[in-house]
Amino acid sequence: MISPLAIEVQGLVKTFGDNRAVDGVDLRVPTGSIYGVLGPNGAGKSTVINVLATLMKPDGGSAKVFGHDVVEESQIVRQLIGVTGQAATVDEGLSATENLVIFGRLLGLSMSGAKKKAAELLEEFGLTEAAKRPLSKFSGGMRRRLDLAASLIAQPPLIFLDEPTTGLDPRTRIQMWETIRRLVAKGSTILLTTQYLDEADQLADRIAVIDHGKVIAEGTGAELKASIGTATLQLQLTKAQDTDTAMQVAHTVLGVKVNNPSEGHITAPMTDPDFVTDLLVALRAEKIHLSQVSVQEPTLDEVFLTLTGKPSLAEKGATE
């Protein structure tokens, strides 16, 4: 049996004045999967989420959540989704408990039910100790966790996470990943946006790469990486005058085109890691010494370079 689609988007268009923020996006997200939408700042990722979360009306195309149209049946869609936005969507003036209790009441829980649910979620996200503190004293990671907790009150089958780890330290980031995996284990479907290739790779079953409001590639992490090239082997020679010999040796052993981007620095695509041993042995035989050996994975910028033929829009934004 084909599992029903959690999200089905066809030819979605959203414009802001002259800017076509979303320009004909198609997405098909199977139930029970993590779907990653990867792209730089301003690519249209958040706009797609905003349309799916009924916060914006599309200007063209259609979007369905579990078969319900986001415009025609918006109130049904809202009962099926949880949204964790980029900006904190919790109330700064209230404590963590007060926030969750109010959202719980709005979702139809009784006062005692809402309090119980709030305590449960705070416990689950390690926020119990901070429950009564004003949010202004919360760290970025705590705020994100509270935000996610607030999205889970109604146990929605579909959860949108808009850049859930942007701005988090590496440890908090890993914790967030674990939380996301647990959610899927319980049967939720997750659509997450990210600027980080490794995040999409780690979490998502399928990835759509989006740029200038268009999907420019779609597939599993492995498929995408295969399409955009392989890791690069980087060698730094101790003596720059060895460069020519070293390049010749590398070409013979690896059988690929070898580059020389700067003095004493040679790079080559690493198609088979096994050959690296052969190369190192061959270099030793030629008495060529290395000061540094490293392997560079394809970066998001390389993805964009390969897919669009030009650098991504948001080199600056991608590091914020």
Place this chain on the structure above:
Amino acid sequence: MTDTQIIPGVERRLKNHTSFRQTLSHSLTMAYRGLVKVRRTPEQFFDVVLQPILFTPMFTYIFGGAIAGGVKAYLPIIIPGILVQTIITATVVTGVQLREDMEKGVFNRFRSLPIARIAPLAGALLADTVRYVIAATITFGMGYLLGYRPGAGIEGVLMGGLLVIIFAWCLSWIFAFFGMIVRTASSVQGISLLILFPLTFLSNAFVPVKTLPHWLQGFVNGNPISHLISAIRQLTSNGVIGHDFWLSLIGAAVIVAIFAPLTVRAYMRKA
């Protein structure tokens, strides 16, 4: 994480509309939120506390002798006037604060929740009735200290207070609407006061209408604020529910009927 599995989206039976009971419950929850918030920022109450304390004795002593021949005789006229002026002015602040609140991220979450679209607005405005209650209590209290003894007793005062609070809640929809369509919170304040200042002063709040030039009497008599003040004077002095009372209520209902949908629509359009 609890072990309960999520109910799949396609197996859920859901309705695409919100019932009246849900709408009411959502609005009350939003009002509760407003009250929890003000508990943390009591300075929001400065205007409704200080204005009646300052203005009630000031206007009473300035105008009392000239208009009514004495403070005692003037009090039944001026107290309803000051009451209405204070509370009507306080409705502007409601619009300004709502606008500031809406610019925060949490409003996006409210919009993504399956709640009545009107609830975040209605609830915020409902929470502000607490401000009006404070203003009404202090105005009547100041009057009492100055020797105000309304003829209809406590029932009249309660009825009068209730009427002005209902009216103010309805009126605040206008400023909530301005809050939606104007660019900044401070311009809401500017525009609103520009409208309210003449409306509250060009009324029967402080002086008998017959002392005014003839052309102005027409405006003052048609001014809804005048009808509201007259209704409260009748309630507090004689305990009478006159046609001014009904006019005020109908006027208030008309305002809500026009501005609540307009405001909600403008609110929904804001991305």
